[in-house]
Amino acid sequence: MTIENHQTGPIPRNSFQPKPSDLSFKLTASKLFPFQSWSHLPTLTYAWNNVVYSTFSVVGAVSSLILTAGIFLPLGFVKSIADTFAGFVTKSSSATGQKRVYVISGATSGIGAGVAQEYAGDGVVLVLIGRDQGRLDEVSKAAQEKGAKMETHTMELREADTDSKVIELMNSIHERHGRVDIVFTIAGALAHLPDTMQDEPWGQGTAERMTQVNVNAAVAFIFLPGRSCKRKNMISIIASSAAFFAPANFCIYGATKSYLLTLGLCLRSLGKTHNIKVNVICPGFIKINDIDLPSLHQSGMTGSMKNAGSSLPWFAFQTPEVMAYRIRYALETDEGCTPWPLNQCLPLIAAQSVNPIMDEVGRWAGAQSYITSELMS
Numbered sequence: 001m002t003i004e005n006h007q008t009g010p011i012p013r014n015s016f017q018p019k020p021s022d023l024s025f026k027l028t029a030s031k032l033f034p035f036q037s038w039s040h041l042p043t044l045t046y047a048w049n050n051v052v053y054s055t056f057s058v059v060g061a062v063s064s065l066i067l068t069a070g071i072f073l074p075l076g077f078v079k080s081i082a083d084t085f086a087g088f089v090t091k092s093s094s095a096t097g098q099k100r101v102y103v104i105s106g107a108t109s110g111i112g113a114g115v116a117q118e119y120a121g122d123g124v125v126l127v128l129i130g131r132d133q134g135r136l137d138e139v140s141k142a143a144q145e146k147g148a149k150m151e152t153h154t155m156e157l158r159e160a161d162t163d164s165k166v167i168e169l170m171n172s173i174h175e176r177h178g179r180v181d182i183v184f185t186i187a188g189a190l191a192h193l194p195d196t197m198q199d200e201p202w203g204q205g206t207a208e209r210m211t212q213v214n215v216n217a218a219v220a221f222i223f224l225p226g227r228s229c230k231r232k233n234m235i236s237i238i239a240s241s242a243a244f245f246a247p248a249n250f251c252i253y254g255a256t257k258s259y260l261l262t263l264g265l266c267l268r269s270l271g272k273t274h275n276i277k278v279n280v281i282c283p284g285f286i287k288i289n290d291i292d293l294p295s296l297h298q299s300g301m302t303g304s305m306k307n308a309g310s311s312l313p314w315f316a317f318q319t320p321e322v323m324a325y326r327i328r329y330a331l332e333t334d335e336g337c338t339p340w341p342l343n344q345c346l347p348l349i350a351a352q353s354v355n356p357i358m359d360e361v362g363r364w365a366g367a368q369s370y371i372t373s374e375l376m377s
Protein backbone atom coordinates (compact mmCIF):
# COMPACT_ATOMS: atom_id res chain seq x y z
CA MET A 1 0.00 0.00 0.00
CA THR A 2 1.39 3.41 -0.85
CA ILE A 3 0.00 6.68 0.34
CA GLU A 4 1.47 10.00 -0.64
CA ASN A 5 3.73 11.39 2.02
CA HIS A 6 2.34 14.81 2.92
CA GLN A 7 4.35 15.22 6.08
CA THR A 8 7.22 17.10 4.45
CA GLY A 9 5.06 20.10 3.47
CA PRO A 10 2.19 21.72 5.35
CA ILE A 11 0.18 19.19 7.34
CA PRO A 12 -2.80 18.05 5.25
CA ARG A 13 -6.27 18.80 6.55
CA ASN A 14 -8.26 15.79 7.59
CA SER A 15 -10.12 16.21 4.29
CA PHE A 16 -7.39 14.25 2.55
CA GLN A 17 -8.57 12.46 -0.58
CA PRO A 18 -8.05 8.76 0.20
CA LYS A 19 -7.28 6.28 -2.54
CA PRO A 20 -9.59 3.36 -1.81
CA SER A 21 -7.57 1.13 -4.09
CA ASP A 22 -4.55 1.77 -1.88
CA LEU A 23 -6.31 1.04 1.35
CA SER A 24 -6.36 -2.40 2.78
CA PHE A 25 -10.07 -2.69 3.54
CA LYS A 26 -12.71 -1.37 1.22
CA LEU A 27 -16.04 -2.41 2.53
CA THR A 28 -18.30 -4.88 0.74
CA ALA A 29 -21.08 -4.51 3.25
CA SER A 30 -23.41 -7.14 1.78
CA LYS A 31 -20.90 -9.78 2.89
CA LEU A 32 -21.32 -8.62 6.48
CA PHE A 33 -25.01 -9.60 6.79
CA PRO A 34 -24.99 -11.40 10.14
CA PHE A 35 -27.49 -14.21 9.43
CA GLN A 36 -26.63 -15.39 5.96
CA SER A 37 -26.45 -19.09 6.80
CA TRP A 38 -28.33 -21.55 9.03
CA SER A 39 -25.35 -21.85 11.39
CA HIS A 40 -25.37 -18.09 12.03
CA LEU A 41 -28.98 -18.04 13.22
CA PRO A 42 -29.40 -17.54 17.00
CA THR A 43 -30.34 -20.51 19.18
CA LEU A 44 -33.65 -20.62 21.03
CA THR A 45 -31.91 -19.79 24.34
CA TYR A 46 -30.05 -16.84 22.90
CA ALA A 47 -33.19 -15.54 21.14
CA TRP A 48 -35.20 -15.90 24.39
CA ASN A 49 -32.51 -14.05 26.36
CA ASN A 50 -32.69 -11.27 23.80
CA VAL A 51 -36.46 -11.04 24.27
CA VAL A 52 -35.79 -10.62 28.01
CA TYR A 53 -33.15 -7.92 27.35
CA SER A 54 -35.60 -6.03 25.14
CA THR A 55 -38.36 -6.29 27.71
CA PHE A 56 -36.11 -4.75 30.35
CA SER A 57 -35.01 -2.07 27.90
CA VAL A 58 -38.68 -1.16 27.45
CA VAL A 59 -39.15 -1.04 31.25
CA GLY A 60 -36.08 1.19 31.58
CA ALA A 61 -37.12 3.46 28.70
CA VAL A 62 -40.72 3.84 29.94
CA SER A 63 -39.60 4.55 33.54
CA SER A 64 -37.13 7.12 32.29
CA LEU A 65 -39.82 8.74 30.11
CA ILE A 66 -42.35 8.89 32.97
CA LEU A 67 -39.84 10.30 35.48
CA THR A 68 -38.47 12.89 33.06
CA ALA A 69 -41.87 13.99 31.74
CA GLY A 70 -43.53 13.86 35.17
CA ILE A 71 -40.81 15.48 37.30
CA PHE A 72 -38.06 17.17 35.32
CA LEU A 73 -40.21 18.66 32.55
CA PRO A 74 -42.45 20.59 35.02
CA LEU A 75 -39.38 21.56 37.08
CA GLY A 76 -37.63 22.78 33.92
CA PHE A 77 -40.71 24.83 33.04
CA VAL A 78 -40.82 26.43 36.51
CA LYS A 79 -37.07 27.09 36.43
CA SER A 80 -37.18 28.81 33.06
CA ILE A 81 -40.06 31.04 34.18
CA ALA A 82 -38.30 31.83 37.48
CA ASP A 83 -35.02 32.57 35.74
CA THR A 84 -36.73 34.84 33.25
CA PHE A 85 -38.48 36.84 35.96
CA ALA A 86 -35.41 37.04 38.15
CA GLY A 87 -33.39 38.29 35.16
CA PHE A 88 -31.04 35.47 35.99
CA VAL A 89 -27.57 36.17 34.66
CA THR A 90 -24.56 34.05 35.53
CA LYS A 91 -21.97 36.29 37.09
CA SER A 92 -19.24 36.21 34.46
CA SER A 93 -15.64 37.12 35.15
CA SER A 94 -15.92 40.02 32.70
CA ALA A 95 -18.16 41.64 35.31
CA THR A 96 -15.33 41.28 37.82
CA GLY A 97 -12.74 42.59 35.36
CA GLN A 98 -10.90 39.29 35.01
CA LYS A 99 -10.21 37.78 31.62
CA ARG A 100 -11.80 34.42 30.83
CA VAL A 101 -9.40 31.80 29.52
CA TYR A 102 -10.55 29.13 27.06
CA VAL A 103 -8.29 26.31 25.88
CA ILE A 104 -9.28 24.63 22.60
CA SER A 105 -7.57 21.52 21.17
CA GLY A 106 -8.26 20.87 17.48
CA ALA A 107 -8.77 24.57 16.85
CA THR A 108 -7.45 24.76 13.29
CA SER A 109 -10.65 23.94 11.42
CA GLY A 110 -14.23 22.71 11.63
CA ILE A 111 -15.84 22.61 15.07
CA GLY A 112 -12.71 23.84 16.88
CA ALA A 113 -12.40 26.90 14.65
CA GLY A 114 -16.15 27.51 15.07
CA VAL A 115 -15.83 27.37 18.89
CA ALA A 116 -12.91 29.84 18.74
CA GLN A 117 -15.06 32.32 16.78
CA GLU A 118 -18.05 31.76 19.07
CA TYR A 119 -16.06 32.57 22.22
CA ALA A 120 -13.89 35.33 20.74
CA GLY A 121 -14.53 38.77 22.19
CA ASP A 122 -13.30 41.40 24.62
CA GLY A 123 -12.08 40.11 27.97
CA VAL A 124 -11.28 36.69 26.53
CA VAL A 125 -8.00 34.81 26.14
CA LEU A 126 -8.19 31.99 23.60
CA VAL A 127 -5.49 29.33 23.67
CA LEU A 128 -5.64 27.50 20.35
CA ILE A 129 -3.94 24.14 19.84
CA GLY A 130 -3.46 22.35 16.51
CA ARG A 131 -0.71 21.00 14.33
CA ASP A 132 -0.63 23.35 11.39
CA GLN A 133 0.70 26.81 12.28
CA GLY A 134 -0.72 28.34 9.09
CA ARG A 135 -4.27 27.27 9.92
CA LEU A 136 -3.80 28.24 13.59
CA ASP A 137 -2.78 31.73 12.46
CA GLU A 138 -5.82 31.97 10.19
CA VAL A 139 -8.22 31.08 13.02
CA SER A 140 -6.32 33.27 15.47
CA LYS A 141 -6.48 36.33 13.18
CA ALA A 142 -10.25 36.01 12.76
CA ALA A 143 -10.76 35.70 16.54
CA GLN A 144 -8.38 38.58 17.29
CA GLU A 145 -10.47 40.85 15.08
CA LYS A 146 -13.35 40.21 17.49
CA GLY A 147 -11.24 41.49 20.40
CA ALA A 148 -9.86 38.29 21.90
CA LYS A 149 -6.30 37.98 23.13
CA MET A 150 -4.78 35.01 21.31
CA GLU A 151 -2.20 32.30 21.95
CA THR A 152 -1.43 29.51 19.51
CA HIS A 153 0.45 26.30 20.20
CA THR A 154 1.39 23.63 17.71
CA MET A 155 1.25 20.15 19.14
CA GLU A 156 1.23 16.70 17.52
CA LEU A 157 -1.17 14.75 19.75
CA ARG A 158 -0.29 11.39 18.21
CA GLU A 159 3.06 11.19 19.93
CA ALA A 160 3.66 9.20 23.10
CA ASP A 161 4.88 12.24 25.09
CA THR A 162 1.57 14.08 24.54
CA ASP A 163 0.74 13.82 28.24
CA SER A 164 3.88 15.67 29.36
CA LYS A 165 3.45 18.30 26.63
CA VAL A 166 -0.11 18.94 27.76
CA ILE A 167 1.00 19.18 31.44
CA GLU A 168 3.67 21.70 30.48
CA LEU A 169 1.25 23.79 28.43
CA MET A 170 -1.52 23.77 31.04
CA ASN A 171 0.92 24.67 33.83
CA SER A 172 2.24 27.56 31.79
CA ILE A 173 -1.31 28.78 31.08
CA HIS A 174 -2.08 28.69 34.81
CA GLU A 175 1.14 30.52 35.65
CA ARG A 176 0.51 33.26 33.10
CA HIS A 177 -3.26 33.68 33.44
CA GLY A 178 -4.04 32.20 36.85
CA ARG A 179 -7.10 30.39 35.57
CA VAL A 180 -8.67 28.21 32.90
CA ASP A 181 -12.41 28.62 32.54
CA ILE A 182 -13.20 26.01 29.89
CA VAL A 183 -11.13 23.28 28.27
CA PHE A 184 -12.55 22.08 24.94
CA THR A 185 -11.15 18.70 23.82
CA ILE A 186 -12.02 18.81 20.14
CA ALA A 187 -9.06 17.29 18.23
CA GLY A 188 -9.96 14.01 16.59
CA ALA A 189 -8.91 11.71 13.77
CA LEU A 190 -10.41 9.13 11.45
CA ALA A 191 -8.69 6.03 10.07
CA HIS A 192 -8.53 6.82 6.37
CA LEU A 193 -5.95 9.58 6.62
CA PRO A 194 -2.33 9.17 5.60
CA ASP A 195 -0.97 9.91 9.06
CA THR A 196 -3.38 7.46 10.72
CA MET A 197 -2.99 4.63 8.22
CA GLN A 198 0.70 5.20 7.61
CA ASP A 199 2.14 2.42 5.48
CA GLU A 200 0.33 -0.57 6.84
CA PRO A 201 -3.03 -2.39 6.56
CA TRP A 202 -6.01 -1.23 8.61
CA GLY A 203 -5.78 -2.91 12.01
CA GLN A 204 -3.95 -2.68 15.30
CA GLY A 205 -1.66 0.21 14.31
CA THR A 206 -4.65 2.20 13.03
CA ALA A 207 -6.49 1.58 16.30
CA GLU A 208 -3.48 2.66 18.38
CA ARG A 209 -2.98 5.89 16.44
CA MET A 210 -6.66 6.81 16.53
CA THR A 211 -6.92 5.95 20.22
CA GLN A 212 -3.86 8.10 20.93
CA VAL A 213 -5.48 11.21 19.37
CA ASN A 214 -9.16 10.62 20.16
CA VAL A 215 -8.79 9.15 23.65
CA ASN A 216 -5.33 9.49 25.22
CA ALA A 217 -4.79 13.11 24.18
CA ALA A 218 -8.34 14.01 25.20
CA VAL A 219 -7.83 12.32 28.58
CA ALA A 220 -4.66 14.38 29.13
CA PHE A 221 -6.64 17.61 28.65
CA ILE A 222 -9.58 16.33 30.71
CA PHE A 223 -7.65 15.32 33.81
CA LEU A 224 -4.92 17.92 33.95
CA PRO A 225 -7.05 21.01 34.52
CA GLY A 226 -8.74 19.27 37.44
CA ARG A 227 -5.41 18.53 39.09
CA SER A 228 -3.94 21.96 38.88
CA CYS A 229 -6.91 24.31 38.92
CA LYS A 230 -8.52 25.15 42.23
CA ARG A 231 -11.20 27.45 40.91
CA LYS A 232 -14.45 26.41 39.26
CA ASN A 233 -13.96 25.36 35.65
CA MET A 234 -15.59 23.44 32.86
CA ILE A 235 -14.55 20.66 30.53
CA SER A 236 -16.34 20.26 27.24
CA ILE A 237 -15.63 16.92 25.59
CA ILE A 238 -16.41 16.57 21.89
CA ALA A 239 -17.44 12.95 21.35
CA SER A 240 -19.73 12.08 18.42
CA SER A 241 -23.20 10.78 17.59
CA ALA A 242 -21.26 7.58 16.77
CA ALA A 243 -20.72 7.26 20.54
CA PHE A 244 -24.36 6.11 20.77
CA PHE A 245 -24.24 3.58 17.96
CA ALA A 246 -21.72 3.04 15.19
CA PRO A 247 -21.95 1.11 11.92
CA ALA A 248 -19.65 -1.94 11.80
CA ASN A 249 -17.13 -0.17 9.57
CA PHE A 250 -16.88 2.75 12.01
CA CYS A 251 -15.74 0.47 14.81
CA ILE A 252 -12.52 2.08 16.11
CA TYR A 253 -13.81 5.62 15.74
CA GLY A 254 -17.14 4.71 17.42
CA ALA A 255 -15.31 2.93 20.26
CA THR A 256 -13.07 5.93 20.94
CA LYS A 257 -16.10 8.22 21.04
CA SER A 258 -18.10 5.85 23.30
CA TYR A 259 -15.13 5.93 25.67
CA LEU A 260 -15.31 9.73 25.81
CA LEU A 261 -19.09 9.71 26.33
CA THR A 262 -18.93 7.25 29.25
CA LEU A 263 -15.91 8.94 30.80
CA GLY A 264 -17.46 12.38 30.46
CA LEU A 265 -20.82 11.44 31.97
CA CYS A 266 -19.17 9.65 34.91
CA LEU A 267 -16.78 12.55 35.50
CA ARG A 268 -19.75 14.90 35.44
CA SER A 269 -21.15 13.06 38.47
CA LEU A 270 -17.77 12.99 40.22
CA GLY A 271 -16.89 16.57 39.26
CA LYS A 272 -19.73 18.07 41.30
CA THR A 273 -17.74 17.67 44.52
CA HIS A 274 -14.69 19.34 42.93
CA ASN A 275 -16.53 22.32 41.47
CA ILE A 276 -15.81 21.11 37.93
CA LYS A 277 -18.57 20.86 35.35
CA VAL A 278 -18.28 18.33 32.56
CA ASN A 279 -20.32 18.36 29.40
CA VAL A 280 -20.22 15.89 26.48
CA ILE A 281 -21.16 17.07 23.00
CA CYS A 282 -22.17 14.43 20.45
CA PRO A 283 -22.19 16.07 17.02
CA GLY A 284 -23.59 14.56 13.87
CA PHE A 285 -22.12 15.37 10.46
CA ILE A 286 -20.67 18.86 10.08
CA LYS A 287 -20.59 20.68 6.78
CA ILE A 288 -17.81 21.21 4.26
CA ASN A 289 -17.59 22.54 0.74
CA ASP A 290 -20.19 25.20 1.29
CA ILE A 291 -19.27 28.15 -0.83
CA ASP A 292 -20.60 30.49 1.85
CA LEU A 293 -18.11 29.21 4.40
CA PRO A 294 -14.51 30.31 4.66
CA SER A 295 -12.25 27.27 4.34
CA LEU A 296 -11.07 27.34 7.93
CA HIS A 297 -14.65 26.78 9.12
CA GLN A 298 -15.09 23.62 7.10
CA SER A 299 -14.81 20.24 8.76
CA GLY A 300 -11.81 18.34 7.44
CA MET A 301 -13.18 15.15 8.94
CA THR A 302 -16.50 15.27 7.10
CA GLY A 303 -14.60 16.12 3.92
CA SER A 304 -12.55 13.00 4.40
CA MET A 305 -15.66 10.86 4.90
CA LYS A 306 -17.34 12.39 1.85
CA ASN A 307 -14.21 11.76 -0.20
CA ALA A 308 -14.25 8.17 1.00
CA GLY A 309 -17.82 7.67 -0.26
CA SER A 310 -20.16 8.67 2.60
CA SER A 311 -23.76 8.48 1.37
CA LEU A 312 -25.20 11.09 3.77
CA PRO A 313 -26.95 13.80 1.73
CA TRP A 314 -25.58 17.31 2.11
CA PHE A 315 -28.86 18.81 3.31
CA ALA A 316 -28.52 16.77 6.52
CA PHE A 317 -25.24 18.48 7.46
CA GLN A 318 -24.82 21.39 9.88
CA THR A 319 -22.29 24.19 9.90
CA PRO A 320 -19.48 24.43 12.47
CA GLU A 321 -20.76 27.92 13.40
CA VAL A 322 -24.21 26.67 14.38
CA MET A 323 -22.61 23.69 16.13
CA ALA A 324 -20.39 26.07 18.10
CA TYR A 325 -23.41 28.19 19.09
CA ARG A 326 -25.17 25.01 20.27
CA ILE A 327 -22.07 24.02 22.30
CA ARG A 328 -22.03 27.40 24.01
CA TYR A 329 -25.74 27.18 24.83
CA ALA A 330 -25.20 23.67 26.24
CA LEU A 331 -22.42 24.89 28.52
CA GLU A 332 -24.25 27.99 29.68
CA THR A 333 -27.33 25.96 30.60
CA ASP A 334 -25.26 23.11 32.09
CA GLU A 335 -26.45 20.28 29.85
CA GLY A 336 -24.73 16.97 30.64
CA CYS A 337 -24.95 15.41 27.20
CA THR A 338 -25.79 17.25 24.00
CA PRO A 339 -26.54 15.22 20.87
CA TRP A 340 -26.94 17.58 17.92
CA PRO A 341 -28.33 17.95 15.27
CA LEU A 342 -31.22 15.87 16.54
CA ASN A 343 -32.39 14.60 13.14
CA GLN A 344 -29.08 12.75 12.82
CA CYS A 345 -28.72 11.71 16.47
CA LEU A 346 -32.20 10.45 17.42
CA PRO A 347 -32.04 7.21 15.37
CA LEU A 348 -28.67 6.43 16.97
CA ILE A 349 -29.99 7.16 20.47
CA ALA A 350 -32.90 4.79 19.77
CA ALA A 351 -30.47 2.15 18.49
CA GLN A 352 -28.76 2.07 21.90
CA SER A 353 -31.71 0.15 23.31
CA VAL A 354 -31.75 -2.70 20.81
CA ASN A 355 -30.88 -6.20 22.00
CA PRO A 356 -27.62 -7.94 20.93
CA ILE A 357 -29.26 -9.80 18.02
CA MET A 358 -30.74 -6.61 16.60
CA ASP A 359 -27.48 -4.83 17.39
CA GLU A 360 -25.76 -7.10 14.85
CA VAL A 361 -28.46 -6.28 12.28
CA GLY A 362 -28.18 -2.55 13.03
CA ARG A 363 -24.39 -2.44 12.69
CA TRP A 364 -24.58 -4.32 9.40
CA ALA A 365 -27.39 -2.01 8.14
CA GLY A 366 -25.31 1.04 9.11
CA ALA A 367 -22.33 -0.29 7.17
CA GLN A 368 -24.55 -1.27 4.23
CA SER A 369 -25.89 2.28 4.05
CA TYR A 370 -22.28 3.52 3.61
CA ILE A 371 -23.31 6.51 5.69
CA THR A 372 -19.86 6.89 7.24
CA SER A 373 -18.06 6.04 3.96
CA GLU A 374 -17.08 2.92 2.05
CA LEU A 375 -13.96 2.43 4.16
CA MET A 376 -13.09 1.14 7.60
CA SER A 377 -12.49 3.64 10.36
Ligand SMILES: NC(=O)c1ccc[n+]([C@@H]2O[C@H](COP(=O)([O-])OP(=O)(O)OC[C@H]3O[C@@H](n4cnc5c(N)ncnc54)[C@H](OP(=O)(O)O)[C@@H]3O)[C@@H](O)[C@H]2O)c1
Residues within 6 Å of the ligand: 011, 012, 013, 014, 015, 105, 106, 107, 108, 109, 110, 111, 112, 129, 130, 131, 132, 135, 155, 156, 157, 158, 186, 187, 188, 189, 213, 238, 239, 240, 241, 282, 283, 284, 285, 286, 287, 298, 299, 300, 301, 302
Ligand atom coordinates in the same frame (compact mmCIF):
# COMPACT_ATOMS: atom_id res chain seq x y z
N1 LIG B 1 -17.13 16.41 11.30
C1 LIG B 1 -18.09 15.71 11.79
O1 LIG B 1 -19.06 15.45 11.12
C2 LIG B 1 -18.01 15.24 13.22
C3 LIG B 1 -19.07 14.49 13.73
C4 LIG B 1 -19.01 14.04 15.03
C5 LIG B 1 -17.93 14.33 15.82
N2 LIG B 1 -16.89 15.05 15.32
C6 LIG B 1 -15.76 15.30 16.20
O2 LIG B 1 -15.53 16.69 16.29
C7 LIG B 1 -14.15 16.94 16.43
C8 LIG B 1 -13.72 17.97 15.39
O3 LIG B 1 -14.06 17.50 14.11
P1 LIG B 1 -14.06 18.45 12.84
O4 LIG B 1 -15.21 18.06 12.02
O5 LIG B 1 -13.95 19.85 13.27
O6 LIG B 1 -12.73 17.94 12.12
P2 LIG B 1 -11.51 18.70 11.46
O7 LIG B 1 -11.96 19.92 10.74
O8 LIG B 1 -10.81 17.66 10.68
O9 LIG B 1 -10.63 19.13 12.70
C9 LIG B 1 -9.87 18.20 13.41
C10 LIG B 1 -8.96 18.94 14.35
O10 LIG B 1 -8.20 17.97 15.09
C11 LIG B 1 -6.81 18.30 14.95
N3 LIG B 1 -6.02 17.08 14.89
C12 LIG B 1 -6.26 15.96 14.18
N4 LIG B 1 -5.26 15.06 14.37
C13 LIG B 1 -4.38 15.67 15.21
C14 LIG B 1 -3.13 15.27 15.77
N5 LIG B 1 -2.61 14.09 15.51
N6 LIG B 1 -2.48 16.13 16.58
C15 LIG B 1 -2.99 17.35 16.83
N7 LIG B 1 -4.17 17.79 16.36
C16 LIG B 1 -4.85 16.95 15.53
C17 LIG B 1 -6.69 19.02 13.61
O11 LIG B 1 -5.53 19.81 13.64
P3 LIG B 1 -4.69 20.12 12.27
O12 LIG B 1 -5.63 20.74 11.30
O13 LIG B 1 -3.63 21.06 12.68
O14 LIG B 1 -4.19 18.80 11.79
C18 LIG B 1 -7.99 19.84 13.62
O15 LIG B 1 -7.80 21.00 14.36
C19 LIG B 1 -13.43 15.60 16.30
O16 LIG B 1 -13.11 15.11 17.57
C20 LIG B 1 -14.47 14.73 15.65
O17 LIG B 1 -14.30 13.37 16.02
C21 LIG B 1 -16.91 15.53 14.03
